[in-house]
Amino acid sequence: MSDASQILTLLAPVEGVVIPLNEVPDPVFAGLALGEGIALDPLGECLHAPCDGEIVQCARTRHALTLRTDAGLELLIHLGLDTVELQGQGIELMVAVGDQVRAGEPLCRFDADVLALGATALITPIVVTEPAGWRLLPPRHGKGKRVALGEELLVLTRAVAEQEEATTTQGPMVERCLTLALAAGLHARPAARLRAIAREYGVNLEVHLEPAAEGAGANVESLSALMNLGLVAGSALRLRAQGTRGEAALDAAEALLTTPKPRSTL
Numbered sequence: 243m244s245d246a247s248q249i250l251t252l253l254a255p256v257e258g259v260v261i262p263l264n265e266v267p268d269p270v271f272a273g274l275a276l277g278e279g280i281a282l283d284p285l286g287e288c289l290h291a292p293c294d295g296e297i298v299q300c301a302r303t304r305h306a307l308t309l310r311t312d313a314g315l316e317l318l319i320h321l322g323l324d325t326v327e328l329q330g331q332g333i334e335l336m337v338a339v340g341d342q343v344r345a346g347e348p349l350c351r352f353d354a355d356v357l358a359l360g361a362t363a364l365i366t367p368i369v370v371t372e373p374a375g376w377r378l379l380p381p382r383h384g385k386g387k388r389v390a391l392g393e394e395l396l397v398l399t400r401a402v403a404e405q406e407e408a409t410t411t412q413g414p415m416v417e418r419c420l421t422l423a424l425a426a427g428l429h430a431r432p433a434a435r436l437r438a439i440a441r442e443y444g445v446n447l448e449v450h451l452e453p454a455a456e457g458a459g460a461n462v463e464s465l466s467a468l469m470n471l472g473l474v475a476g477s478a479l480r481l482r483a484q485g486t487r488g489e490a491a492l493d494a495a496e497a498l499l500t501t502p503k504p505r506s507t508l
Contacts, residue, residue, distance in 0.1 A: 250311065250376060252292040252368070252396040253345055255319060258282030260387045261365055268323050268431075271367045275434040276318060276465065278378045279369035280396055282389070288351045289319060290391060291343040292368065299466035301326070302474070304333040306430055307349060308466040314374030315398070316466055318430065321352060324362040326426045332356030339470065346392055368395070371465045377401040413445070413486040419452060420479055423502045428473035432498060436462040439494045445485030447495065452478040 261281040266272050271281070291309060298316065299308035305325035310316045321333065332353040337343060357364055370378060376398040383389055424432055428449075440447035440462050449468060450459035460467035473479070479499070483491045 248400045250293065250313065250315065250398040250400075251394055252317065252398070253290075254282065254389045254391055254393045254395040255289045255292045255349070255368065256282060256284045256286045256366070257391045258284040258286070258366070258389060260381070260383045260385060260389060262381070262385055263367060263369070265385065266323070266365055266367055267363065268367075270431040270434050271320075271323075271369070275438055276367075276430060277369045277371045277373070279317075279367060280381050280383075281365050281367040282395075283363075283365050284354070285388075286391060287354050289321060289349045289366070291345050291347045291349055292317065292319070292395065293345050295343060297337045297339055297341045297343060297349075299470050300335060300337070300339055301429060301469065302330075302427070302472050303328065303429070304330040304335045304350065306469070307335070307337070308371065308469070309343070310372075310466070313376070313400075314372070315370060315376050316372035316374070318367070318369045318371045318465070319349065320367045320369065320430055321350065322357050322361040322364050322366060325357060325360075326429045328357065328360045331360065370398070373398075373401075375401050413484055413488060415482060415484045416488040416492060417483075418481045418492045418496060420481065420496055420500050422473050422475055422477040422479055423500045425475055425502065427475060427477075428471065428499075429469060430465065433462070433465045433468045435498055436468065436495060437465065439491055439498070440483075443483075443485065443487040443491035443494070445483045445488050445491045447491060448482045449473075450480045450482065452480050
């Protein structure tokens with residue numbers, strides 16, 4: 243960070259070719275459901291930290307991790323598309339949740355040949371899932387631009403503070419128990435869809451493991467916390483929604499989580 247903490251620069255985590263996020267061949271990334279960002283088609287086989295921060299989420303299948311800066315911004319680095327199906331094959335994580343990393347430090351190594359055979363693509367989205375008051379400036383590198391490892395990739399500025407009235411979700415609290423049926427578990431894409439459901443219906447939506455255990459729950463607004471639950475097919479869940487449209491939100495969430503889908507559509 244520089245310029246009196248008003249600018250945050252993210253560095254390229256790997257040498258690669260730039261792909262605009264809205265052109266990534268995956269509707270959740272391209273539709274910005276997870277957040278704004280950019281993607282790289284990697285030319286190396288190791289992902290590095292794009293900035294200083296703390297590792298707050300590592301996927302059970304090692305294909306994705308989230309880094310949180312001191313300023314609260316959360317950045318998801320998602321290695322390849324449909325790499326969740328590889329169940330970690332060909333990927334070696336070099337960090338764990340709670341680790342503090344510096345920009346440029348290695349995060350994970352991967353075998354590009356293994357990923358190319360089992361994944362849809364090696365395209366790696368880098369997404370701001372929690373802006374925490376930061377605004378992403380237009381990318382300086384256009385489609386097809388080759389960037390080097392550690393080269394400036396994205397720049398964010400601290401957004402001008404706007405006075406907002408504090409709002410609290412009102413309405414009854416409703417709950418529903420269900421069993422997760424998604425073959426690949428609750429990873430980035432279904433997590434983003436849950437957040438979208440909560441926002442669409444104007445509810446406060448939480449996911450809790452059953453039986454209840456301390457710390458085994460997450461609000462869907464925090465994608466990193468949600469993915470850190472490590473939910474797999476067969477996990478017993480309790481959904482809690484607060485708001486006047488809580489039941490409708492639970493209907494949509496249950497349809498998402500309990501309808502088995504081919505892995506390629508998760």
